[in-house]
Amino acid sequence: xxxxxxxxxxxxxxxxxxxxxxxxxxxxxxxxxxxxxxxxxxxxxxxxxxxxxxxxxxxxxxxxxxxxxxxxxxxxxxxxxxxxxxxxxxxxxxxxxxxxxxxxxxxxxxxxxxxxxxxxxxxxxxxxxxxxxxxxxxxxxxxxxxxxxxxxxxxxxxxxxxxxxxxxxxxxxxxxxxxxxxxxxxxxxxxxxxxxxxxxxxxxxxxxxxxxxxxxxxxxxxxxxxxxxxxxxxxxxxxxxxxxxxxxxxxxxxxxxxxxxxxxxxxxxxxxxxxxxxxxxxxxxxxxxxxxxxxxxxxxxxxxxxxxxxxxxxxxxxxxxxxx
Ligand code: F6P
Numbered sequence: 452x453x454x455x456x457x458x459x460x461x462x463x464x465x466x467x468x469x470x471x472x473x474x475x476x477x478x479x480x481x482x483x484x485x486x487x488x489x490x491x492x493x494x495x496x497x498x499x500x501x502x503x504x505x506x507x508x509x510x511x512x513x514x515x516x517x518x519x520x521x522x523x524x525x526x527x528x529x530x531x532x533x534x535x536x537x538x539x540x541x542x543x544x545x546x547x548x549x550x551x552x553x554x555x556x557x558x559x560x561x562x563x564x565x566x567x568x569x570x571x572x573x574x575x576x577x578x579x580x581x582x583x584x585x586x587x588x589x590x591x592x593x594x595x596x597x598x599x600x601x602x603x604x605x606x607x608x609x610x611x612x613x614x615x616x617x618x619x620x621x622x623x624x625x626x627x628x629x630x631x632x633x634x635x636x637x638x639x640x641x642x643x644x645x646x647x648x649x650x651x652x653x654x655x656x657x658x659x660x661x662x663x664x665x666x667x668x669x670x671x672x673x674x675x676x677x678x679x680x681x682x683x684x685x686x687x688x689x690x691x692x693x694x695x696x697x698x699x700x701x702x703x704x705x706x707x708x709x710x711x712x713x714x715x716x717x718x719x720x721x722x723x724x725x726x727x728x729x730x731x732x733x734x735x736x737x738x739x740x741x742x743x744x745x746x747x748x749x750x751x752x753x754x755x756x757x758x759x760x761x762x763x764x765x766x767x768x769x770x771x772x773x774x775x
């Protein structure tokens with residue numbers, strides 16, 4: 452492998468820049484030419500490719516977002532789109548690709564590799580932490596800290612007005628952000644996609660808490676929760692059925708995706724970026740570089756894409772116990 456390209460794809464995540472930087476610098480260290488591809492697979496299809504050297508990635512480790520930009524490419528999902536992308540890889544003499552992104556990005560990488568026998572390595576970059584085979588994805592830790600900081604602020608006003616707040620956090624399929632930030636911010640209840648708590652049980656539990664002397668409450672709701680109601684409908688439902696609290700709804704939204712990466716995410720991104728280049732130089736392909744029990748680990752992309760529901764290792768119980 453002499454020429455490695457790197458792209459970021461799907462939803463951006465804090466720490467993606469640190470990962471790109473690590474890939475570029477590892478290439479420089481191992482004397483490999485490095486190319487940056489702009490706007491994910493979309494940019495590859497349109498040949499938006501540029502040579503990057505060690506100095507091209509100065510002053511980016513501390514920046515949120517991705518300077519390579521990101522996109523969700525519809526065209527790359529087609530055989531024709533992938534053909535154009537492959538032709539541009541050949542045109543630029545690129546012989547291996549590092550894809551920083553989530554499951555959609557890995558699915559694309561796998562297709563490209565299967566169709567053209569092209570070496571690909573994935574780095575998990577998404578705030579959702581919903582990739583199998585790695586304990587953490589890049590951006591997740593930063594997003595958790597952002598969410599906790601936001602909930603802390605909401606708690607001040609919730610408590611001043613004796614109000615109940617429903618706070619929506621990201622996580623279409625995974626409750627990792629909701630559960631961990633919820634525990635960290637002392638939420639009363641946490642609704643996640645992996646478990647259907649049932650709205651009746653929610654009301655019951657809030658009634659009980661009120662009886663024990665609680666005067667305000669925070670409920671953290673993952674966007675993919677199983678209540679069957681959107682957060683505003685859920686807010687109205689709770690207000691009507693509890694008949695005790697004034698309810699307010701707060702959707703944190705894309706604030707969770709921005710901001711300077713935490714130290715943890717910068718270090719994780721650096722480890723995984725170096726690991727990705729080393730894996731390619733070692734002849735590996737169709738793998739993701741993950742972190743398992745603090746050790747950089749090579750995981751087949753097919754396993755990374757496995758949609759097994761996340762286990763939350765007793766966290767649900769911890770949340771229940773600490774919110775009595
Ligand atoms: O990056 C993943 C994610 O944050 C999901 O939790 C969320 O549903 C989605 O991105 C929203 O992304 P976008 O607004 O870019 O479509």
